[in-house]
Amino acid sequence: MALLHSISGIRGTIGGYPGEGLSPVDVMTFAGAYGMWLRSNYGEEKRLKVVIGRDARISGPLISNLVASVLQAMGIDVIDARLATTPTIEMGVIDHKAHGGVIITASHNPENWNALKLLNAKGEFMTGEEGEEMRSLMNKSHFKFESSRRLGGYVVDDTLLDNHIKKILELPLVDADAIAGCGFRVVADGINSVGGIAVPRLLNALGVRDIVEVFCEPDGLFQHDPEPLPGHLGHLSATVVKENADAGLAVDPDVDRLAIICEDGEAFGEEYTLVSVADYVLSKTPGNTVSNLSSTQALAEVTAKHGGQHFYSAVGEAHVVAAMKKHQAVIGGEGNGGIIYPALHYGRDALAGIALFLTSLARQGVSCSKLKKQFPLYHLSKNKIDLPSGIDIPGVIDRVRSKYNNQSTDLTDGLKIWFDREWVHLRPSNTEPVIRIYAEGGDAAAADRIAGKLKDDIREVLRSL
Numbered sequence: 001m002a003l004l005h006s007i008s009g010i011r012g013t014i015g016g017y018p019g020e021g022l023s024p025v026d027v028m029t030f031a032g033a034y035g036m037w038l039r040s041n042y043g044e045e046k047r048l049k050v051v052i053g054r055d056a057r058i059s060g061p062l063i064s065n066l067v068a069s070v071l072q073a074m075g076i077d078v079i080d081a082r083l084a085t086t087p088t089i090e091m092g093v094i095d096h097k098a099h100g101g102v103i104i105t106a107s108h109n110p111e112n113w114n115a116l117k118l119l120n121a122k123g124e125f126m127t128g129e130e131g132e133e134m135r136s137l138m139n140k141s142h143f144k145f146e147s148s149r150r151l152g153g154y155v156v157d158d159t160l161l162d163n164h165i166k167k168i169l170e171l172p173l174v175d176a177d178a179i180a181g182c183g184f185r186v187v188a189d190g191i192n193s194v195g196g197i198a199v200p201r202l203l204n205a206l207g208v209r210d211i212v213e214v215f216c217e218p219d220g221l222f223q224h225d226p227e228p229l230p231g232h233l234g235h236l237s238a239t240v241v242k243e244n245a246d247a248g249l250a251v252d253p254d255v256d257r258l259a260i261i262c263e264d265g266e267a268f269g270e271e272y273t274l275v276s277v278a279d280y281v282l283s284k285t286p287g288n289t290v291s292n293l294s295s296t297q298a299l300a301e302v303t304a305k306h307g308g309q310h311f312y313s314a315v316g317e318a319h320v321v322a323a324m325k326k327h328q329a330v331i332g333g334e335g336n337g338g339i340i341y342p343a344l345h346y347g348r349d350a351l352a353g354i355a356l357f358l359t360s361l362a363r364q365g366v367s368c369s370k371l372k373k374q375f376p377l378y379h380l381s382k383n384k385i386d387l388p389s390g391i392d393i394p395g396v397i398d399r400v401r402s403k404y405n406n407q408s409t410d411l412t413d414g415l416k417i418w419f420d421r422e423w424v425h426l427r428p429s430n431t432e433p434v435i436r437i438y439a440e441g442g443d444a445a446a447a448d449r450i451a452g453k454l455k456d457d458i459r460e461v462l463r464s465l
Helices: 024-042 058-072 084-096 128-135 160-169 176-182 195-205 234-242 270-284 300-303 317-326 348-364 368-372 393-402 442-463
Strands: 003-006 009-013 048-054 077-084 101-103 111-119 154-156 185-189 210-216 247-251 258-262 288-292 312-313 329-334 338-340 379-386 408-410 415-419 420-427 434-441
Touching: 024 058, 024 101, 024 111, 024 128, 048 084, 058 077, 058 101, 058 111, 058 176, 077 084, 077 270, 084 101, 084 111, 084 160, 084 348, 160 195, 160 348, 176 348, 185 195, 185 234, 185 348, 195 247, 195 329, 195 348, 210 234, 234 247, 234 258, 234 434, 247 442, 258 270, 258 348, 258 368, 270 288, 270 300, 270 329, 270 338, 270 348, 270 368, 288 300, 288 317, 300 312, 312 317, 317 338, 338 348, 348 368, 379 442, 393 420, 393 434, 393 442, 408 420, 420 442, 434 442
Parallel strands: 048 077, 048 101, 077 154, 185 210, 185 247, 288 312, 288 329
Antiparallel strands: 003 009, 009 111, 101 111, 247 258, 329 338, 379 434, 408 415, 415 420, 420 434
């Protein structure tokens, strides 16, 4: 069993004892702390409202009902979108002028996990400071519930996805006519969650009439690992080739990450989802970009090609959004297929990514595989190294850093070291004695080589302690 806290919420496995997994007690405590945080910000008398929604996990209705009941007991009105994507709820907070939002989803985790992702009134994930404020209110003995005549209301709003899609189609850089004119044949993998509802509906709205649906029944019984990595998308790749499709589209269970399969069955690469969409956006609206420190440097090169500046942030959507606002980025995101397009909203949005990607493909009149060849080619190697329990991880990383004083480094989030066309990012885990090692090079061998070198450096430091 596992129960993990982060600045954006809480997640854990279903079952077991309170404090060891995401039990009803933990859900109610966390929802209560969130309700108290809202009250502390807006006052006792103000009528508050919160938008909630969930992915298709089997545990979703149970947890959603618990969250709604706690908030209502605190006198907060609940607007329930029921099955809905994460970006749809984010935009729903704005549409309803709500004071916050709760998304019940464990994102790319397996189906026996679930989570509460918490939003502020901007429809964005809570900042670190907001999260700390909320955690200070988790003492259940201080929770305040309302009398029967002051309980919060509850309504269902099934229109949020259609409103989300409508706003995507209204974006100046989305060209539904061009997409429809190409007669694309697209395979959509909904990983048995809300993507099975949202992606086909978006494709239809964009004029794609030839859609092959794969795992689009939103029953929560994931038919493959839900993280949209190439190794998990074999069935989608085979279906794209078998159906002679132009592209395959895969999302994670809450539809904030997008992975693409080319017409030849090869992965476009989740790192290049953002690169390709950014290249199109920058060609029409030049400006700055942001990605996290573990994302490909191809985005920096594409940004420079269009005359903009690229900036890095710490890993995590809230950090990327903060950097995008600071540097007035026109597009940004994370190299896991997470696209953030501020012209729509400040949140990772696979649906917006699909619309922009298909527009670019349609307007250029090239195949998916040929589009990929237009970008700088890099390969990313993802590794980790286990450390002894109780080890001073920041101290280990600092000792490694001292070996590379002549290299360009960044200490924003662990340690990143640049070596000409190669880089490595050492990032300590927040939940276990592990250092994650991300390395990028011009080919897979180069990336693996630099990752191996840093593993050896870490082992050398450990032997000297």
